[in-house]
Structure formats: C-alpha cells, structure tokens
Amino acid sequence: GAGVSQSPRYKVAKRGQDVALRCDPISGHVSLFWYQQALGQGPEFLTYFQNEAQLDKSGLPSDRFFAERPEGSVSTLKIQRTQQEDSAVYLCASSLALGDQPQHFGDGTRLSIL
Amino acid sequence: RKEVEQDPGPFNVPEGATVAFNCTYSNSASQSFFWYRQDCRKEPKLLMSVYSSGNEDGRFTAQLNRASQYISLLIRDSKLSDSATYLCVVNGRDDKIIFGKGTRLHILP
Secondary structure (H helix, E strand, O other): OOOOEEEOOEEEEOOOOOEEEEEEOOOOOOEEEEEEEOOOOOOEEEEEEEOOEEEEOOOOOOOOEEEEOOOOOOEEEEEOOOOHHHOEEEEEEEEOOOOOOOOEEOOOEEEEEO | OOOEEEOOOOEEEEOOOOEEEEEEEOOOOOOOEEEEEEOOOOOOEEEEEOOOOOEEEOOEEEEEEOOOOEEEEEEOOOOHHHOEEEEEEEEOHHHOEEEOOOEEEEEEO
16 A cells, blocks of 8 residues: 555453564655554653654653664564553654654554553 | 653634634754644644744645744634644754644534
C-alpha cells in the first residue's frame, strides 16, 4: 500500500506478557517515529530512527520498551513485561527526512493490557 | 512549563461561526510549527504548516507570534465536518517534534 501500515490494529495482552508492534513505513521514507497516545491526550514522542539508526530514544518510558529498525525500513516496538499503564494507542509515522512534514501516520495499534 | 500547551476545550461552536484557539510553546529556538487534525479513533493528519508571516488555506488561517511564543488557528464559517481535535505541533529541543494535547472542537448544528 501507499501509506504507513501498522499491525496488529488491536492487541490485548495480560499483564506481564511481552508484545511486539510492527510498523511498515512508506517506501523510501528515511525517518520513522513512534508515539504513544493515551486516551484524551496528544501523541507523546517515544523514539525515532533515521534509516536503521535510532537517533533518539529519550521518550521511551522505561527499559521495558525497545525499538529496532534493523534494515532501515520495517520497525518493531517491543514492550516487555507489560503493565496496565502501557495501555494506549501506539502510532508510527514516517517522513522523507527528519523535520519534514507531513509526517504520515499509520492507523495505530490499540494496546490493552488486562 | 510544558513544551507545548493547548486549551483542551471542548469548544462548542454553532455552525457558521468563527472559532480560534491558541497554542503556546516554551522553546524560543523552535523553527517549525504545524497544526494537525485528529478525528475520533483516527490517526493525526497534517492540516497546515504555520509560517512566520501567517498563512491562509481556505477557511483556515494560521498565525505565529514569536515574541509571545504562540501559534493560532482560526476557522471561519465553521462546518459540522470541522468537529475534531486540533493538535499543535512544534519542533522542540534537539529538533524533536512535540505534540500538544489537542483542543477538542464540536461544531453544533
């Protein structure tokens, strides 16, 4: 497809389980961003990549969160030992280059931790 | 002070009216400013960039006030379809893109 694709759309997990969220950016987009959006809040920056390099991970809330983009295209956000406060929509966005707008967003993965 | 602040609203406005909301930012070195729109349970989408001289796109006007460190969005002749959350976006420290929490707008028939 032409847009940013995220999977799964919905994920329900029990507290303590590990989850992996996938983002397939627009082909050729160098920059890839992950955001966390809680209900009623704006997207909160988690991390971003330029190609395969993770240039900023200052927004990751704890060391349970890990992101990678090994070949500079598809990215995976992994959350280990999930907690209830991890429940949110996880948005992925890509752009041609850092600072470019618009950032094209995927539909997001809605994560619910029981 | 938060890096980007917005009035969460909701703003309840009758159809056809004009509505405006502001967004303040803390990083005086910010260079890029944008308004995004987010519909319920949908992803954010770019509405318009904000330029130093101010810019207009149809019924929408965006302005930047560097001295007071705020940007504004004005919507004229509001339509029911304008109901959404409007997110202010600013490049923060280290060029990181920072989203505001959004302003909810309800256009009433």
